[in-house]
Amino acid sequence: MTVTADTPQQIAADEPTASRRFLDRVLKLRALAVLAVLLVMLAATQIYNSEFLSQQGVKDLLLNATILVLVAVGQAMVVITRNVDLSVGSVLGISAFAAGTYLHGGGNPLLAVLIAVGLGVLFGLLNGLLVSLGQVPALVVTLGTLYIIRGIDSIWVGSRQITANDLPASFVDFGHDGLSVIPYLALLTLAVLVAAGYYLRSYRGGRDLYALGSSPEAARLAGVPVRKRILTAYVVCGALAGLAGALYLARFGNVDSGTGNGYELTVVSAVVVGGVAFTGGSGTVYGAALGALLLTSINSVLPSIGVSSVWVLAIDGVLLLLAIAVDRIVALRVAGVLRKRAAQMRSAHHA
Amino acid sequence: GGTTKNSSKDSGGGAKATASADPNAATKKGLTVAFLPKQVNNPYFTIADGGGKQALDALGSSYKEVGTSSGTDTAGQVSYVNTLTQQQVDAIAVSAQDPGALCTSLNQARKNGIKVVTYDSDTKPECRDLFVSQASSEDLGRTEVQLLAEQIGYKGEIAILSAAQTATNQNTWIDFMKDELKDPKYKDVKLVKVAYGNDDAQQSFQQTQGLLQQYPNLKGIISPTTVGIKAAAQYLAGSKYKGKVKLTGLGTPNDMRAYVKNGTVDAFELWDPAKLGSLASYAAVALASGQISGAEGQSFKAGDMGSYTIGKDGVVVLGKPTVFTKDNIDQFKF
Amino acid sequence: MPETTKAPAPLARLGGAVRWDTAVGALLVVLLICSFSFVENFGNALNVSFLIGNTLPIALIALPMTMLVVSGEIDLSVGSTAGLSGAVMGALWNGGMAIETIIPICLLLGALCGLVNGLLVTRLGLPSLAVTIGTLAAYRGIAQIVLGADSVTDFPQQYLDFGAGRIDGTFIPYAAIPFAVLLLIAVLVLHATPVGRSLFAVGASEEAARFAGVRVRRLKLAMFVTTGLISSLTGVFWALHYASARYDNATGLELSVIAGVLLGGIDFDGGKGTLGGAIAGVFLLGAGQNVMSLLNVSAQSQIVVTGVLLVISVLAPRIGRQVSQARARRRSADKAPAALAAS
Amino acid sequence: MTHPEPETTPVLALEGVSKSFGAVRALRGVSLRLHAGEAHALAGENGAGKSTLIKTLAGVHRPDTGTVLLDGRPVEFHGPGDARDAGVAVIYQEPTLFPDLSVAENIFVGRQPRRSLGRVDHKAVREAAAELFRRLGVDLDPEQPARGLSIADQQLVEIAKALSFDARVLIMDEPTAALTGSEVARLFGVVKSLREQGAAVLFISHRLEEIFALCQRVTTLRDGAWIASEPLDGLTEDDLVRRMVGRDLDELYPKQDAEIGEVALSVRRLTREGVFTDVSFEVRRGEIVGLAGLVGAGRSEVARAVFGVDRRDAGEVVVDGKPLRGGAPSLAMAAGIALVPEDRRAQGLVMDMSIERNIGLTGFAATTKGGLMSRGAERSRALDWAVRLQVKYARLADVVGTLSGGNQQKVVLAKWLATAPGVLIVDEPTRGIDVGTKAEVHRLLSRLASEGVAVLMISSDLPEILGMADRVLVMHEGRLTAEIPRSEATEESVMAAATGRVRRAA
Ligand SMILES: Nc1ncnc2c1ncn2[C@@H]1O[C@H](COP(=O)(O)OP(=O)(O)OP(=O)(O)O)[C@@H](O)[C@H]1O
Ligand SMILES: Nc1ncnc2c1ncn2[C@@H]1O[C@H](COP(=O)(O)OP(=O)(O)OP(=O)(O)O)[C@@H](O)[C@H]1O
Ligand SMILES: [Mg+2]
């Protein structure tokens, strides 16, 4: 899957100091590229349809993104360790329903959120234990738990559903109110995002996640507590999926046994578009969040410029391909430029 | 040469309903009727199938329900038909995910002596004995336009938020809606767009947002699907459009209660799903007892719902839908 | 990776004796025997033909998917490719084209879909997971554009009969015969030709394979094209088998294929597994579902069973290995009390 | 000055340790004592159990029997972390870096200096790494990612990592295998000063002169069994070899004179931008041409471009008078070229595949009948070469990753020699190979040359180049700087060209 010969890093290694700065810029550019695509898309839509970035429009954009961003942040942490959690959709569904059941006919909204998070932690723990203790492929295990949790959910929920009518008004309002255009849900998500980003960047635990994703064998030899770290990543991922479940409940006011079905593919796309490599060890949660924002924005943009929904799916897919392909082409070009520069510098040095 | 569409007109080939029926035959007891809804765990079908079970209990026959947990798993539905054929049930009541895909296996079942009733969503007529329709498509289509037009004062732009683009019943209703709009009294009402939310809460949500952004002057939305209307209502309730943009369509009272009460929605309609299921049971038992064969003009008794007559193409219509408003919604608990 | 350095030789040998793919095959046989004897209606020809017919689409795609996964790549767009070729088949049929022309066109289209995947992966060096998530949406979307809300059902009867019928007097669906041929070809290619060897090498270490003269990109491209081709074949079969061409045919098929292949012991890191195991895994899931339906197990419980099977499929060999490791350690500790005393 | 066994308690010791991997008994009742302030060498053939012993000391393996003693007290290390916490720093035979992390982070994983609130102090990490590189005299940017580092640089990072511990015990498993003279000298300087400060050192190398240069005592292993522990003073290289091999050594550089034939490989003005420029040379049949240079001079890159693994930007390669299209190793193989790459783990072998299949990977043409492979043919082809090269293995179906480092290298050689190449390019062919086998490999290369094969030998082992090559090419910073005939090739002349002190005479 990797093109060993032409990665930008390798070339950059040739001429430390000069290329170093260049590399820095390029790496930052990576996240910037997704951001740029996003901004251009939003701006173009706004030009086409002036309602798009109205107060309501901005609020909607942010609200649409929150749930996916939360789950994508958790997923990114797991993917960075060279694992994956496919069960997030199922966890989201079951914890949303659990919170809803508790709130049904009155209950403390805060406690409901805690219940959802708690359930998420529980499933995260289950996944984490299976993956880290069993040392088995995460893809299989979490595909298994995806089915198991979904099955348990539908057996438990049956045909029941939670509707807005069953929920306290304060909770439902929390789902769409905010500080002027910024919804509370978005603020909460932002806080989680920054916390996760800071932890990954500036704590030993966070750096360990990158290390063990980069090379599990080396991590073991370096004395990194591999199992503990993987467990942590899964627990965080589960907790965030649970939290997302609670927010889903508040946002949509409606949960049944199908909630969150198929969500894993969306989450994985967001993470991939955001530049988190499935081979582990690289990428950031900010990238993943941007990827999520891009994906949900596409789904807001297309209806609001009146693209027939017949076309939406195809355009979605093509845009996703474009996003990753452009990113890759830019990276390859930069690598080429760097190599030539190194050559020039060397011949200058030689002369 | 080759085989083209035109060269093979005589396709299909299911057992056509024969007219040999004895209206006075005794109602058999101890039959097994299997319900195969589009999707198990779907509240709507749970109510409908519940109605079917009650009727079967009353008739002294037994009920079972099987089905897929996804509403678009046609292959799954086919294999359930096959399983039921293997288990030799007496009749199958099925809500088809696809009008054609079930044909082979349903005809296979009928060859094995199993009666097939479709309800809620039909297959091609030659693949079943009877279709129990929730309401005439014409009624549904026209009344929804009437409901909305009234709410917006017969003036302004409207849009439709449907389910999947392939949903057969939705499309029939939408055709009738368009037809209704041709009436001169709707000359100021303009249908600007049909959007598809694929019966997914989130997609329906975003489609509603898109409609409102694309048509800032939108006055009303018709959503002839229970998932769509719920999602649209939830979005409107939390946005600045609440109360300003009217919403109607098909929804269940339980889903919509909160939005009717908080003023997001004035009125919407639906038939009683339990009665639909119940009628399907009566029809299935009547078929299995030999009282009817599915031919036009035959009639059968459906307990306290009275007697029903089979119409053209083997269709039995349940009746007119109920309109729910603030005033009557609390009387309905489904 | 840690396993390879830790797994000692005799255990590897022991692991070799009870390899997971063999175990899955055995499990399948046991399940079939039990079902024949104890489950009413299971054993009759009609049911068996249903079972095979319904599992065939998954098994078909599992053939190239196994090879692709062995080479370290994955294709999630198979269901959409199948759906797209079904949709195109429906649209062309509606347009009055002869079915004998339509089917080759659909197959070509499938190969093209695979080619697009393959080029994006091999030329641009993009991860196949990401690429095929993208084309999963794109191909399905195109199918929707092509056929829209239509559902085409009036294919010629002799073709529908081929898709759904079985050889008179037996339980064997007509379609099982071409499948058997393809299976044989696939087994030979993967396990007895240089191409297969190269696939394993590429999956286990792409760089080492390249240094050994394997034309990695070409090989992968060919695998993607084959996967697309077989997916479209499946799409055509699907439309005939269910007598219905719709844009959403075969939705979610990729997950069933992957579940089966995983259950059959194919390692998604590449470089490991056997086709026999993968096909056994696919049929184990198919037969399991058939039996559970006959036993009136609800769809929800079936999902749980599938999940549990998957988890066990990876945990069981692992636990087995650990148990035998512990036993080996105890044995060698017993053998050497003298050495301990000496220290 | 003699070095009797010190009376003090050893810092770290093994007593009667045995370790088996299934049927393979890698260690059998081995004892070893490491004392503070002493450098201890571990000698033995490939597969003797040296790396296994180290991994036992480091807590990677748990001994089947016997004990590990820390300061005279038995300890049980449950993992590499425990050993590290006890002050044991280890450089493993195969570099184990995190390719995605920066070089600096690689050094300090899990031990990063911290600021308030437990936050990692990124600046301190960077500076500490830079300081370590200064001490080692290495020109590496702490910020660059480890991905793409040459084997030598990787090894240097590993060394820096081990030094950063300020450990009481420093264990090094063939740290010098990839290094050239100057780096080795600097490493020894640092290690000596650590030892003088009281650290205990355990050192493994197949270059005996290094053992004599650095160490005071030596323990020899043979087939997993302890042979001797003794002071190095008074021991000769031959003595040591005899302990290791159990017999006297053949001549190390058995250069046969071969008849030099026509040009087999001709490389003209080959250029890969940013990597090497304008490289032209010829190799004739029967000739062994050495390609020397400092680490990073671009020798491996030239080999890769000739073989077609890397694209070339300009220039041409001609084999037996026919131009060779670039970009595909399969074409090069068809033209009769074989390349034994420098990184056996990443490039030479598919580590998860069996020995026979690895060797078989280059021989499909010979083992395929009617499109299908013959397992028998594959096996006998593999067996033939495994035996010729004296690979030590249990079964040919064993996964190649379980072999010892040196035996893995032999499998790579077998894999390529089995193709009966007309042009053989070997990149560091004897890295990590024990003295006995090294002589074997040399004899083999020599014989191949005499049979008319054109051999291009890249090596960082200068004596090897001088001992084996008919002609020495020297590269410096991506250019050929000298071509020296055997008669004039000396350590001085080659080093002068390699360091750029002389320009290639026009
Ligand atoms: N994980 C393992 N599984 C099976 N066998 C192993 C494993 N590790 C080592 N061995 C075997 O143990 C023996 C000793 O190997 P070891 O790596 O200790 O040798 P070494 O002395 O370091 O050799 P070299 O000089 O080639 O590095 C070899 O026969 C090897 O095949
Ligand atoms: N002077 C230089 N400036 C910048 N980069 C260089 C220079 N010399 C070599 N390189 C690069 O350093 C990397 C490492 O090269 P490498 O060490 O493999 O070369 P080598 O001559 O084969 O050495 P060895 O075989 O001893 O490892 C290559 O990518 C090469 O292009
Ligand atoms: Mg070793």
Ligand SMILES: [Mg+2]
């Ligand atoms: Mg080199």
